[in-house]
Amino acid sequence: MIGQLMNLKETELCLGLPGGAETLDTPAKFAVGNKRGFSETVDLMLNLQSNKEGAIDLNNSTGSKQKTLLKDPVKPPAKTQVVGWPPVRNYRKNIMTNHKTSGAEEASSEKAGNGGGGATGAALVKVSMDGAPYLRKVDLKMYKSYQDLSDALAKMFSSFTMGNYGAQGMIDFMNETKLMDLLNSSEYVPSYEDKDGDWMLVGDVPWEMFVESCKRLRIMKGSEAIGLAPRAMEKYSKNRS
């Protein structure tokens, strides 16, 4: 019965929205659902902060050692939630407060940095390769040049290439004929999705610019990449002039 009551309350509120903080003067004792909204907000903020600064000092401010025995039946207004108390693992908390939505999951896995940077400061991008059964992730900030990246990718996907990719390395955009040869062959070429959502061939912009704008990498067969090349050259010449 209590459980069902809680569920009803859940559907009434907008879960997880920080702005949805309840007023504290509602008769808070039994309206469990209402309170949850607020404390989840606080919890979320605390979690974010604790990632940056370590354990929060809230402990000190609220943990005033009241040794006087509290016998009042009415609980004092909700204490600010203390970090990590009660000691229930995030994993379990997330499961319980999030059944179908994915809001809380993102909060808990934000440090995994899916799709490019964020809180961690890394430039994590997904790398897929046509024909390979799985994606990998790379942190672009770990490499200093296209050659570095090329070597790493070659190693990562070595078991899936025909063995040609590693030898050539990145395409030399300066040499248009060489480029067309490469694209016509069955060799694999790396392409990337930039900030504008366009798919470009890797290697057309200076390395730093590439790291900034690359959101996702895809290693495709050379023959499929032909459609990209003219656009890539266009963008490149635009950048140059």
Place this chain on the structure above:
Amino acid sequence: MSEDDEDQSPATDLRSRNKSRNCISSSSSQTFPDHVLENVLENVLQFLDSRCDRNAASLVCKLWWKVEGLTRSEVFIGNCYALSPARLTQRFKRVRSLLLKGKPRFADFNLMPADWGANFAPWVSTMAKAYPWLEKVDLKRMFVTDDDLALLAESFPGFKELILVCCEGFGTSGIAVVANKCRKLKVLDLIESDVTDDEVDWVSCFPEDVTCLESLAFDCVEAPINFKALEGLVGRSPLLRKLRLNRFVSLEEVHRLLLLGAPQLTSLGTGSFSRGDQSQQEPPDYVAAFRACKSVVCLSGFRELMPEYLPAILPVCANLTSLNFSYANISPDMFKPIIHNCHKLQIFWALDSICDEGLQAVAATCKELRELRIFPFDPREDTEGPVSELGLQAISEGCRKLESLLYFCQHMTNAALIAMSHNCPELTVFRLCIMGRLRPDHVTGKAMDEGFGAIVKNCKKLTRLAVSGLLTDQAFRYMGEYGKLIRTLSVAFAGDSDMALRHVLEGCPRLQKLEIRDSPFGDVALRSGMHRYYNMRFVWMSACRLTMGCCKDVARAMPNLVVEVIGSDDDDVNRDYVETLYMYRSLDGPRKDAPQFVTIL
């Protein structure tokens, strides 16, 4: 579980060296060539399985130390920073199985910033060269990357078992590589780990022919899976005994899987336990599917339970020894008809939504109960708790064989704890979390000292204790006086003064793991334990009253102790205050991968 660690403290190393000196001069190695003796020893020592026995054998003399090092195939490392991977491979030459633990437990509760460490990378890269025959890796609270998993999959052709508990840093792409390359894989268990969704169909990555899979657990993977591929996988895994599905597997899909492989399964994680396709008029016969599960003794899952389908599990209840309802919000009325049939139950996990009434039902039926864990549905301090001392009292009266308890509640009384201490003499693990901080006995208004005191006094086998509620130094005096077997102690918001911690440090000779938060223990207390720290795995103290000066003193006095101070140092007005202290013995000095927010003294 409660055996000594592989890593020996420097003190015992010294002892062993002295012993070996004495041994060599009078041993019979003068009459037989060493290699013959070695062979004999090898053949004998290979039968030693227990860690304790092996540790003891290795202290006999140098020869035994060496031969034991050659024959130990399973290595347990309780703290990954207690030694370097190189030391592992130097001492043990033929390791086939590694159990490695990383972060301290309080990291689970956001008390430690991310990126603290416990990286698996140096371990896997060292072992890749040293142990190509490695078969099993079991990690807890380690940071494992996809690259680590790829290296593992590539380096160990005979790899059989991967178990990742409370780990993070990897995603489904790493799992895919393992599934694809480890052709002899028997066990792939992902338990309570944070697995990123890389949008990879890892289930399809298993090899196409018959697999060796015996156990597949992915209930913690928060990503949809290719069900058709899973069906195919189950169909071609004749040895599969344990299958734990994630919440993206619906009840209909579980039904189909059970049709395939129900009779062989011993352990089933039921996924969401809700209907995926509501449009169907006629739901499949779930009861029949569960009736076919003649061997199932362990049941879990129920991640998004539709309560009206819960009775489908009734056919298996009589066989169950382990039942995990801790992700399902089940009311007492739903619960009682089910538990009524579970006479053989030994392990039971649930949410407090079953209420005291549900616990009474457990007490009435589950006479074989060994382990009980009650988690809070609503883990906050100021709510009305559905479970209380009434439930605990009932359990103590009904389940006399209880060995392990984890209980979250809002209210508790000393009387209930005292009763339990008398009724359940087999208790080895007692973890009570009264969620309201500093809450006294809600009937008498007194501190919880007497209750916990009775537990440590009467439960003579107690090895693990977690305390809560209002506690004075007296409680700790009891712990020090009676808690002679305690190895792990968790303290939060408790005690009055340094004396409390002193009682424990001076009185508990077996103490290995000490984790304390938000308690008024300071420098005097810390210093009082210096005779113990080399014999402990770790000490964690956060938000206590330690000063930097004292921690530095300890670090200076104990060179084989790594003293980490964790916390922000940029805006601390009082730089002498230590937010978090984490210290542990180490044979190889301070680690080199400490992040910026960690200061090693």
